[in-house]
Amino acid sequence: MENILEVTRLKKSFKDFTLKDISFALPRGYIMGFIGPNGAGKSTTIKLIMNLLKKDGGQIKVFDKDHIKYEKEIKNRIGFVYDENHFYEELTTREMKSVIAPFYESWDDKTFDRYMKHFKLSTNKKIKELSKGMKMKYSLAMALSHNPELLIMDEPTSGLDPIVRSELLDILGDLIQDENKSVFFSTHITSDLDKVADFVTFIHDGSIILSATKDDILDNYGIVKGGMDLLNDQTQKVFIGIRKNNYGFEGLVDDRKKARNLFRDNIVIDKPSLEDIMVYTVRGDQHV
Amino acid sequence: MYNLIIKDILVQKKSLLFALGYCFFLVFAFQSLEGVTPIAASTVVVYFLIQNSFAYEDKNKSEIIINSLPISRKEIVLAKYLSIFVYIGLAIVAYMIATLTVKVVRVPVKVEFPDLKDVTITLLLVSLMNSIYMPIIFRIGYLKAKIFNMVMFLLFFFIPMGVASLYENPKYSAGISDITGIISSFSDWQIAALLAAISLMLLFFSYSISLGIYKNREF
Numbered sequence: 211m212e213n214i215l216e217v218t219r220l221k222k223s224f225k226d227f228t229l230k231d232i233s234f235a236l237p238r239g240y241i242m243g244f245i246g247p248n249g250a251g252k253s254t255t256i257k258l259i260m261n262l263l264k265k266d267g268g269q270i271k272v273f274d275k276d277h278i279k280y281e282k283e284i285k286n287r288i289g290f291v292y293d294e295n296h297f298y299e300e301l302t303t304r305e306m307k308s309v310i311a312p313f314y315e316s317w318d319d320k321t322f323d324r325y326m327k328h329f330k331l332s333t334n335k336k337i338k339e340l341s342k343g344m345k346m347k348y349s350l351a352m353a354l355s356h357n358p359e360l361l362i363m364d365e366p367t368s369g370l371d372p373i374v375r376s377e378l379l380d381i382l383g384d385l386i387q388d389e390n391k392s393v394f395f396s397t398h399i400t401s402d403l404d405k406v407a408d409f410v411t412f413i414h415d416g417s418i419i420l421s422a423t424k425d426d427i428l429d430n431y432g433i434v435k436g437g438m439d440l441l442n443d444q445t446q447k448v449f450i451g452i453r454k455n456n457y458g459f460e461g462l463v464d465d466r467k468k469a470r471n472l473f474r475d476n477i478v479i480d481k482p483s484l485e486d487i488m489v490y491t492v493r494g495d496q497h498v
Numbered sequence: 499m500y501n502l503i504i505k506d507i508l509v510q511k512k513s514l515l516f517a518l519g520y521c522f523f524l525v526f527a528f529q530s531l532e533g534v535t536p537i538a539a540s541t542v543v544v545y546f547l548i549q550n551s552f553a554y555e556d557k558n559k560s561e562i563i564i565n566s567l568p569i570s571r572k573e574i575v576l577a578k579y580l581s582i583f584v585y586i587g588l589a590i591v592a593y594m595i596a597t598l599t600v601k602v603v604r605v606p607v608k609v610e611f612p613d614l615k616d617v618t619i620t621l622l623l624v625s626l627m628n629s630i631y632m633p634i635i636f637r638i639g640y641l642k643a644k645i646f647n648m649v650m651f652l653l654f655f656f657i658p659m660g661v662a663s664l665y666e667n668p669k670y671s672a673g674i675s676d677i678t679g680i681i682s683s684f685s686d687w688q689i690a691a692l693l694a695a696i697s698l699m700l701l702f703f704s705y706s707i708s709l710g711i712y713k714n715r716e717f
Contacts, residue, residue, distance in 0.1 A: 260566050262717040285568035296563045298509050298554060309508060312501040313567045 213274070214238040214360050214392040215259070220268035222258060227416060229254055231268065234411045234421040238359075239389040241382055243407035243424075244396040245484065247492055251416045252396035253293075256364045260290060272360065286315050289358030293365035295345040299338035303348055306337060307355075314356035325351035343374035350381065361385065363395035367402050375399075379406045400484040410484060412491070419491055420464075424484075431487055432466035435459070436477035445472060451490030462490035499569070502577035503584055506551040513550050517543045517589065521596035529607055536593055536612035540620040543589035545627060545651060548582065549640075556640035562717050575636065575709045579701055582628055586620060618690040618697075625697035627654060629704035636708045636715065 215236040222229040229251045236242040246252050257263040259270055261281055270277040272284045297306050303326070311317040326333060329347040331340075340348060346366060353361060361382075367375045382393050383406050397403065403410055403424065411421040420427065434449070437458045446452065448469055452461035463469040466479055482490075507514070521539050528535040555561050564574060590612055597609040612620075631650060635643045681689065 257717065262562060262565055264714060264716060282568045282570060285566065290566045292562065292566075294559070296559045298558050298560060300512075300554075301509065305508060309501070309505045310563075310567070313569055315568075 212238050214272070215242075215394055216269075216271040216274075217255070217259070218269040218271075220255070220258060220270060221266045222254060222263060223266055224254075227251070227254070229258075229416045232413065232416075232418045233268075234418060236392055236394055236409060238392055239386060240408040241386055241393040241395070241406050242409040242411060243403035244394060244411050244413065245398065245400060245403060245488060246396075246413035247398060247488070250413045252398075252413060253364055255413070256362060256394075256396060259362065260285075260288075286356070287359045289353035289356065289361045291346070291349045291353045291361070291363040291366050293368055295337065295349060297337050297349075297352075300336065302334050302336050303331060303340075304333040307333075307352065310352055311355070317356045319355070321357065322351060322355035325354060343370050346370060346374065346378065350378065354385070359391050361391070361393045361395075363393070365396055365398070367397055367399055375402070376405075382406050400488055403484050412488065414492055420487075427484070427487065428481060430465060431482045432463050432469060433480040433482045433486055434461050434463055434469050434473070434477050435480070436473060440473055440476055448472060451492075451494050453490075462486060499573040499577045499580075502564070502569070502574060503581045506554075506577075506581055507584070507588075509554050510547060510550055513547060514588065514592070517546060518592045518595060520546075521593045522600070524593075525596050525600055525609060526607060533610065535610050536590075536616040537619050537623070539593045539596075540586060540589040540612070540616070541623045541627075541654075543592060544582065544585040544620070544624045547585045547588070548578075548628060549647065551578075551581065552635050552640040559717075565717060571712050571715075572709060575705065575712050578632065579628075579705045579708075582624060582701070586617075586624060589620075590617065614686055614690050618693040621697045622693045623654065625700045627651070629700040633704055633707045633711055636712045 213235045217235070218233050219231045220229060220233070221231055227249070232251070232255065234242075244252055244255070254263065258265050259272070259277060261278060273280075273287060275284060277284055298309070301309070307322060311319070311322075325347075329344075329351060331344060331348055331351065337345070337348070350366070353363075366378060370378065379402060382395070385391055386393060395402075407424050409422070410424050410427055412419045435458065438454065441454075441459060448463050448465075449461035450464055452459055462482060469477065469479060520543060524535055524539045524542075528538065555564070565571070593612060597611060600607060600609050627650065631643065631647050634646060637643075684692075
C-alpha cells in the first residue's frame with residue numbers, strides 16, 4: 211500500500227512542550243483521524259507537515275517526497291483547512307477566491323461554484339459576515355477546488371453545531387470514494403472518528419500512544435470490569451488506565467485476549483469507544 | 499508572486515481612496531511650502547500602503563494561509579519588496595489625480611507637479627525607510643514592529659528639517675553650499691540615476707536580510 215503521508219521520528223522542541231519522535235503513516239485512499247486532548251501536539255504536527263514550523267529532526271514525506279525539498283509541488287496537491295479562518299475578513303467570498311485561485315496550477319472554478327452552491331454560500335457576502343459553520347464550509351470549498359489528493363485539516367469540527375459537523379463528515383466520506391484521495395484531520399471530538407475514520411492516530415503529551423486502523427483498535431482494546439479482589443500489583447500492570455471505586459474496578463486494556471487469560475471468567479469485557487480509550491489513557495490511574 | 503502583489507492591492511481597495519483623499523489634503527495643506535509637496539505626498543502614501551498591507555495580514559493572521567499555499571518564502575518576501583515600486587506608481591498617480599483635479603476645476607491654489615527629482619527623492623526615501631523596517635517586520639511581525647516604525651517615520655520628517663536648519667547656520671552653510679555646488683555640477687539625469695542606484699542597492703541588501711529572517715520564521 212502506498213503511503214500518501216509518512217511521518218518518521220519527527221521531533222520539535224519548544225520551551226514548554228516537546229514533540230517526541232513521533233511516527234505514523236497514512237495510506238492512499240483512507241481517512242485518518244488524529245486525536246488527542248488539547249495541547250497534545252496535534253496542531254504542532256500539522257504545522258510541521260505544512261512547514262509553518264521548522265522540525266528539529268525526523269522526516270516528513272508527502273506523496274513519497276520530502277516535504278521541504280518538494281514543498282511547492284506538494285502544496286499544489288494538498289488542500290488545507292485550519293481551525294480558525296485566516297482569510298481576509300474584509301473581502302467577499304468571491305474576491306478571496308480570486309486571491310487564492312491563481313496560486314494553484316489546477317484550480318477549477320466549476321468545482322468551486324459547485325461546492326458554494328452545495329453549501330448554500332453566497333458569493334458576494336463578506337467573509338466577516340459568515341457564521342462559524344459557513345466559514346468552515348467556505349474554507350472547505352476553498353480547500354477542495356484545486357482537486358487535492360490529500361486534505362489536511364486542523365480541528366475542522368471544533369465549535370460547529372452537530373448538523374454542520376455531520377455534513378462536513380459526510381463530505382469527507384464522499385471525498386475518499388475516489389480511492390486516490392486521503393484525508394488527515396485532527397480533532398478532540400472522538401465521535402467524529404467513530405463516523406468516518408479508517409485509521410486513528412492518538413497523540414498525548416507529544417508522543418504517539420497508538421496508530422492503527424480503527425477496527426483493529428476497537429477489536430483489541432477492551433474495557434474490563436471486575437471486583438477489587440482481582441487486583442494486585444501484578445494484575446494491575448495490564449491496564450492502561452483504571453478507575454476504582456468501592457464496588458469494583460473498570461479498566462482499559464489493549465489486549466482483550468490477554469486480559470481474558472489472566473482473569474478467566476471473573477470479569478466482563480466491553481467494547482470500548484474511542485472516547486474511553488482517550489480518557490483512560492490520558493487520566494491513567496484514578497480513584498473515585 | 500504577482501498574485502501576492504495584486505492580493506495586497508485588492509485587500510486595500512478602500513485605503514487607495516483614502517490615499518487619494520490624503521493627496522488632496524496635502525495639496526491644500528502644504529501651500530506655504532516650496533518643492534516638497536509631491537515628495538511628502540508620495541512618501542507618506544507609500545509608507546501608509548505598505549504598513550497597511552502588513553497590518554491586514556497581521557489582523558487575519560493570513561500569513562498562515564499564504565505560507566500554506568504552493569509558493570516559496572522567497573517569493574513572499576520578494577513580492578513585498580517589489581510592491582514598493584507598485585505603490586510608488588500608485589502614489590504618484592494619486593497625487594497627479596489630486597493636482598490635476600485642483601487645476602481643472604480652477605481652485606485658486608498653487609499646485610506642484612512631480613518632476614524627475616521628486617520621483618527619485620521619493621524612491622530614495624521610500625527605499626531607505628523600507629530597507630530598515632521591512633526586515634524588522636519580517637522578524638518580529640507587524641504589531642511589535644509598529645512602535646519602532648512610528649518613531650522612524652517621524653525621524654524621516656525631523657531629520658530633513660534638522661538639515662535645513664543647519665543650512666541656515668553660518669558655521670555650516672559654507673560646507674553645505676560646497677556639497678550643493680558639487681551636486682549641481684551634475685545633470686538631473688545623472689543625479690537621478692545615482693539616487694536610483696543607491697535605492698536599489700539598499701533594497702537588495704535589505705531583501706537579503708529579510709529573506710534570511712523569513713526563511714526561518716515560524717507561525
